[in-house]
Amino acid sequence: MAFAHKSLLGIAQLSTEDILTILSVAETFYxxxxxxxxxxxxxxxxxxVNLFMEPSTRTRASFEIAEKRLSADGINLSPSSSSTKKxxxxxxxxxxxxxxxxxxxxxxxxxxxxxxxxDRHIQAAIINAGDGAHEHPTQALLDAFTIxxxxxxxxxxxxxxxxxxAHSRVARSNILCLTRLGANVRVCGPRTxxxxxxxxxxxxxxxxxxxxxxxxxxxxxxxxxxxxxxGEALLPNAREYARQFGLNRKxxxxxxxxxxxxxxxxxxxxxxxxxxVADGERSVILEQVTSGVAVRxxxxxxxxxxxxxxxxxxx
Amino acid sequence: xxxxxxxxGGRLLDPSSGLDLVGDLLIEDGLVAAVGDVxxxxxxxxxxxxxxxxxxxxxxxxxxxxxxxxxYKEDVxxxxxxxxxxxxxxxxxxPNTSPPNDCRAVTxxxxxxxxxxxxxxxxxxxxxxxGLSGKGLTEVAELKAAGAVALSDDGHPVGDAGFMRxxxxxxxxxxxxxxxxxxxxxxxxxxxxxxGEASTWTGLRAQPAAAEEVMLARDLLLxxxxxxxxxxxxxxxxxxxxxxxxxxxxGLPVTAEVTVHHLLLTDEACHDFDTNTKCNPPLxxxxxxxxxxxxxxxxxxxxxxxDHAPHSPNDKAVEFEDAPFGVIxxxxxxxxxxxxxERDELSLEVLVARLTSGPASCFGLEAGTLAPGAxxxxxxTDLSLRHTVRPEHFLSRSANTxxxxxxxxxxxxxxxxxxxxVYRWPDGLLxxx
Ligand SMILES: [Zn+2]
Ligand SMILES: [Zn+2]
Numbered sequence: 163m164a165f166a167h168k169s170l171l172g173i174a175q176l177s178t179e180d181i182l183t184i185l186s187v188a189e190t191f192y193x194x195x196x197x198x199x200x201x202x203x204x205x206x207x208x209x210x211v212n213l214f215m216e217p218s219t220r221t222r223a224s225f226e227i228a229e230k231r232l233s234a235d236g237i238n239l240s241p242s243s244s245s246t247k248k249x250x251x252x253x254x255x256x257x258x259x260x261x262x263x264x265x266x267x268x269x270x271x272x273x274x275x276x277x278x279x280x281d282r283h284i285q286a287a288i289i290n291a292g293d294g295a296h297e298h299p300t301q302a303l304l305d306a307f308t309i310x311x312x313x314x315x316x317x318x319x320x321x322x323x324x325x326x327x328a329h330s331r332v333a334r335s336n337i338l339c340l341t342r343l344g345a346n347v348r349v350c351g352p353r354t355x356x357x358x359x360x361x362x363x364x365x366x367x368x369x370x371x372x373x374x375x376x377x378x379x380x381x382x383x384x385x386x387x388x389x390x391x392x393g394e395a396l397l398p399n400a401r402e403y404a405r406q407f408g409l410n411r412k413x414x415x416x417x418x419x420x421x422x423x424x425x426x427x428x429x430x431x432x433x434x435x436x437x438x439v440a441d442g443e444r445s446v447i448l449e450q451v452t453s454g455v456a457v458r459x460x461x462x463x464x465x466x467x468x469x470x471x472x473x474x475x476x477x
Numbered sequence: 478x479x480x481x482x483x484x485x486g487g488r489l490l491d492p493s494s495g496l497d498l499v500g501d502l503l504i505e506d507g508l509v510a511a512v513g514d515v516x517x518x519x520x521x522x523x524x525x526x527x528x529x530x531x532x533x534x535x536x537x538x539x540x541x542x543x544x545x546x547x548x549y550k551e552d553v554x555x556x557x558x559x560x561x562x563x564x565x566x567x568x569x570x571x572p573n574t575s576p577p578n579d580c581r582a583v584t585x586x587x588x589x590x591x592x593x594x595x596x597x598x599x600x601x602x603x604x605x606x607x608g609l610s611g612k613g614l615t616e617v618a619e620l621k622a623a624g625a626v627a628l629s630d631d632g633h634p635v636g637d638a639g640f641m642r643x644x645x646x647x648x649x650x651x652x653x654x655x656x657x658x659x660x661x662x663x664x665x666x667x668x669x670x671x672x673g674e675a676s677t678w679t680g681l682r683a684q685p686a687a688a689e690e691v692m693l694a695r696d697l698l699l700x701x702x703x704x705x706x707x708x709x710x711x712x713x714x715x716x717x718x719x720x721x722x723x724x725x726x727x728g729l730p731v732t733a734e735v736t737v738h739h740l741l742l743t744d745e746a747c748h749d750f751d752t753n754t755k756c757n758p759p760l761x762x763x764x765x766x767x768x769x770x771x772x773x774x775x776x777x778x779x780x781x782x783x784d785h786a787p788h789s790p791n792d793k794a795v796e797f798e799d800a801p802f803g804v805i806x807x808x809x810x811x812x813x814x815x816x817x818x819e820r821d822e823l824s825l826e827v828l829v830a831r832l833t834s835g836p837a838s839c840f841g842l843e844a845g846t847l848a849p850g851a852x853x854x855x856x857x858t859d860l861s862l863r864h865t866v867r868p869e870h871f872l873s874r875s876a877n878t879x880x881x882x883x884x885x886x887x888x889x890x891x892x893x894x895x896x897x898x899v900y901r902w903p904d905g906l907l908x909x910x
Contacts, residue, residue, distance in 0.1 A: 174678065253794045273796035274680045275750030294798070295680035334680055359677035 165464035169281050169288040172297035173338040181306065181342060183470045184460055188307050190473045191463070192456035194231065205234035208466050211264040213255070214240045214291070216272045220427055221291050221300070224451070225268050228458035234466075237264075252276060256283040266465050269293075287465040295329045301426055302335035304457040305382065306343060308450050312422060314379055319345035322374040323365075324407055325384030325434065326396070328357040332384055332426045337363045350374035351407060354396040371407055375416035382424040383409055383434040400433050409435035414444065422446050481505045482896055483518055484855060487526025491533055492830035493837070493846035502531055504853040507896035512847055524891060524898065526857050532829050534566025534597075534854035534892055536836040536845045538734055539631070539710060539782035540807065542568075542599070544590060545583065546575025551787035551874045553590035553599060559785070559807040559873035560597035561900040564889025566854035567598040567837075567844040568785075568807070571631040572609065579604035579615045584623040595909060596899050597892075598854070600626040600842065605644045605655060609633045614644060618651050626840045629656035631710055632757075634692060636662060642699050649705035654732075654840060656708045657696055659717070660758065664688035669798045671759040675744035681798060686714035686765065689758055693717050697724045700731055708839055709733040711784050713758040715768030722777045732839040734780040735769045737810045740817060742766075742879060752793045754879045756786070757802035770822050773831055780836035781828070783810050787875030805878050808871050812885035815860065819886065825860075857891040862902075864888060872905070 165183070167175060176184075194200060210229050214222050222238070229236035241255065250258075252271075259267065260283070267286045269277050274294030281288050292298040309319065321340055327333040327349045340347050341364035349360055350368045360367055368374040375381055388400060397403050409423060423435070423445045431437045440447060464470065484502040489512055491497075501515040542556035551559075553570075560568045570587060572578035578587065584601045591599035603625035607613035611633065620628075628648050635641045635657055648655045665684035670676050676683030693709055697720060700707045709721060712733050721733050738756060743763050746754040754760060772778040786803025793800050806813075814832075817823040837845030844854060866883045868876035892900040898907055 251791075251794070252796055271796070273798050275797040278750045279794075279796060293680075297680070329680075331680060357672070357677060357683075359673055362674060362677055 165470065169277070170299055170461060170465065171277050171281060171288065171290050173299045173302050173335045173342070174297065176342070178342050181303065181339060184303055184457065184464065185307050185310060187464060187470050187473055188457045188460035191459040192453070195452065195456055200231050201233060202231065203233045204463055204468065205229070205232040205466055208234045208265040209263070210234045210236045210266045210268060210462065211259060211262070212236060212238045212268045213259070214238070214270045216270050216292070218270050218292070220451070221270065224454040225291065225458050228455050228462055231455070232459055232462055234462065252279060253283060256280050259286070260284045266462060289461055289465060292331055295331050297335045298331040299335050300454070300458055300461060301332050302339035303461070304450060304454040305336055305424060306339050307457050308424065308446055308453045309380060309422065311449070311453065312446065316340070316343035316345050319380065320348070320378040321345050321380040321382060322348045322350055322378045323382045323384065324350045324371065324374060324409070326355040326386055327351055327360065327384070328355050329387070330384050334363065336382065337365045341365070348374045348378070352397055371413060372416050375413060378417050378421055380422045380424060381409060381414070381417060385426060385428065386430060386433060388430065400430070404433050408433060409439050411436065411438060411442070414439065424450060426450070480507060480896060481521050482524065482893070483515060483521045484524045484526050484531055484857070487529045487531035487857065489531045489847065490826065490829055491847040492826060493533065493834035494848050496847060497826070502847065502855065504893070504896045507853055509847050509849050509851050509853050511849060524857070528859070529890065530858040530860055532856050532858065533833040533845045533847050534856045534894060535564045535811065535832045536567045536842060537565050537783050537785070537807065538569045538780050538836045538839060540568045540570050540785040541573065541787065541803070542570040542587070543787055544574060545586060549874070550789050550792070553587055554594040554596070555872065555874040556785070556807070557591060557594045557596035557599055558906055559805070559871060561892040561894065561906070562872045563807040563809070564811050564856040564858060564892055565597055565807060566856065566892060566894045567600060567842060569600045569602050569626055569840060571602050571629060572604040573632045577604055577609045579607050579609065581616070581619050581623040584620055584625050588624050596906070597894060598844065600624070600840070602627045602629050602631070602656065604628065605630050605635060605648070606640070611635055611637055611640060614647055617648050617653055621651055621653055626842060627654045627656050627708065629658070629710065631656065631658045634658050634660040634662060638695055638699065641696060642703060645699055645703040645705035645707060649703065654706040654708050656710050657692070658710045659689045659692035659696065660684070661688045661691040664691060668759070669755060670747045671744040671761045673744060673762050675747040675759070678748055679750065684759060686716055686761065689714055690716040690720060693720055697729060697731065700724070700729045704730065706730045711736050711739070711758055711782065712778065713739045713761050713769065714765045718768045718772040718777055721772065725777060732779040733777065734782045734836070734839070735773060735778045736782055736784045737806050737813050738804055738879060739766065739769055740773065740781065741813050746879060750797045751879070752795070752797055752800035753804060753877050753881070755797060755800050755802055756784070756804050770817065774823060774827055779831065779839050781814065781831045782836070783807050787873055788877045789875060793877050803877065805873050805875055808873060809866055809878055809880045811858065812864070812866070812888045813880055813883070815885070815887040853893060853896040855893040856889050858887060859890045860887040862886070862888055862890065
């Protein structure tokens with residue numbers, strides 16, 4: 163049985179079974195990452211284009227490593243996608259890419275829905291590596307994978323996501339992913355960062371951090387974009403944010419004693435969390451990075467038509 | 478010329494005169510001459526309307542014809558052709574062209590183009606402010622003399638309350654109605670979708686219902702102050718309908734319109750990032766849609782319009798947030814609205830009223846009636862004709878419709894303007910005799 167989707171545009175399109183399949187395939191690739199020789203020939207002869215039209219270091223590096231470990235031919239393109247700058251349109255880009263016949267297109271774009279647009283114009287499988295404030299499905303999958311590797315069952319899991327939920331693709335994908343897996347998700351932030359309608363996605367809304375953290379297994383802090391302070395009037399400044407919504411040692415006492423601290427990176431230390439929390443024993447932030455490679459290998463493998471049942475044999 | 482035409486045996490439905498009977502309609506010299514049982518006649522051109530609905534040709538208060546300046550999207554001729562193909566005999570075109578229609582020369586250009594086309598009647602709406610800039614009144618008396626029928630900066634909300642007050646006072650001096658596109662920009666930030674379900678799922682920048690309601694509420698207070706005639710363009714929220722209902726019961730001289738797409742669609746249509754669902758105001762919630770339908774039913778909303786806003790495929794084939802606002806509607810309006818009749822949300826009588834006598838009285842147009850002596854603009858509609866919306870067959874130059882592929886029941890089959898059949902389905906435009 164092959165993976166049933168041509169492209170991975172968002173968690174919204176995935177069923178619980180789809181997510182569990184991806185996580186279990188990722189498990190196999192995680193083991194490969196622990197071997198001395200980490201390279202397998204699985205995607206030899208396949209062309210993967212990494213189209214990053216918005217700056218990204220970490221996600222792109224993670225995909226590139228995943229592609230190399232699978233022996234795929236990875237090509238990096240980073241054209242500017244500024245809406246004000248005249249030049250090639252996204253449709254032109256799509257047509258040019260199609261002419262190169264890639265097998266998989268990994269795509270990051272500033273505009274929500276850009277991967278959906280490209281998906282209608284290109285035959286290659288598309289993996290959404292982040293589109294505007296819409297979705298970042300691979301981040302959510304790697305977060306779920308990280309949680310599962312810590313031995314936490316999703317059915318009894320309570321997760322708090324803290325920060326600028328309204329403008330976060332990570333938050334939207336994580337809410338969808340974790341609730342589909344059976345977890346309870348609370349979101350927390352000032353009301354300027356929590357759009358109405360979050361309940362429709364399956365989340366519970368809290369405005370006080372201590373309420374959000376009360377008894378949770380996982381506290382996931384989002385990166386705040388410092389430029390959103392002041393001008394857009396979402397919050398007065400970073401200082402107030404840190405005091406009201408930043409994670410510190412004292413606040414973590416509200417969580418379960420063995421609760422995890424997560425962050426999609428890169429961290430603004432002293433804003434979203436104190437350095438001692440980021441580097442503390444409950445932080446799995448670096449484990450998230452390692453998981454990211456395994457999950458992306460799993461997705462590349464599945465999108466290239468690999469069978470979820472025979473990963474080990476083939477690799 | 479033998480300028481007489483007999484439309485025989487149709488169901489004559491004319492809300493302006495309370496007419497609803499099966500009978501004949503006699504047209505002489507471009508005017509309605511008689512209705513009812515005209516009896517035997519000789520040497521007349523006849524149109525068999527048996528089994529068809531015969532109404533005044535439809536009137537659309539809100540279209541964008543893009544000429545001058547963006548003729549690659551639409552021009553007066555293609556827009557007027559799309560109009561008659563949809564059963565519209567009169568369309569009022571908004572002034573946001575390039576250059577904008579803020580002076581006699583542009584108004585006259587549009588009227589000249591419309592006369593050359595000889596299809597639908599095109600009645601220009603001129604700007605309230607010079608350059609649609611929100612500053613500097615236009616020459617209202619001059620524009621009216623040139624043929625403008627109303628004033629609006631559509632697409633550019635009048636943000637300055639003081640200017641709006643002066644515009645209302647000045648325009649009313651000359652009996653002109655002021656039309657505002659209500660959108661408080663500091664709240665809407667020109668968001669691509671409605672703030673609600675669509676933005677929750679897509680993460681797109683959104684505009685809340687309050688962005689429209691804040692400005693409409695302000696305008697209604699200014700109407701109370703000035704007692705000037707005011708018309709609210711494309712209202713789309715439950716809150717707006719409630720504000721208008723109150724204003725009308727308070728006796729304020731206000732009228733309002735709603736678009737076809739806001740009566741048929743909700744923001745759910747935006748979930749797949751289809752840019753042909755991006756319009757301004759954005760598609761709203763189901764609650765808002767139902768409130769708009771209720772407003773049409775009880776007369777709070779006087780007119781149903783298309784806000785026909787053509788854009789080329791290239792304009793729309795971009796990222797959702799970068800795509801221009803607007804959908805076309807002239808050729809799908811009537812079939813789409815007939816769905817509401819089929820679903821029992823609207824009665825046929827009310828629908829025809831909001832497409833004929835309702836809009837005509839908003840702008841004081843000599844249209845939308847079959848009263849003897851009126852211009853003979855008539856639409857014959859086959860209520861049971863099944864067809865599929867195929868944008869490639871549109872007479873409009875653009876194809877940006879959210880209704881592509883919809884299976885429809887009912888459409889205009891003949892459109893008569895000034896006593897002459899100008900469109901017949903499926904043949905298309907009819908040549909001048
Ligand atoms: Zn408008
Ligand atoms: Zn408009």
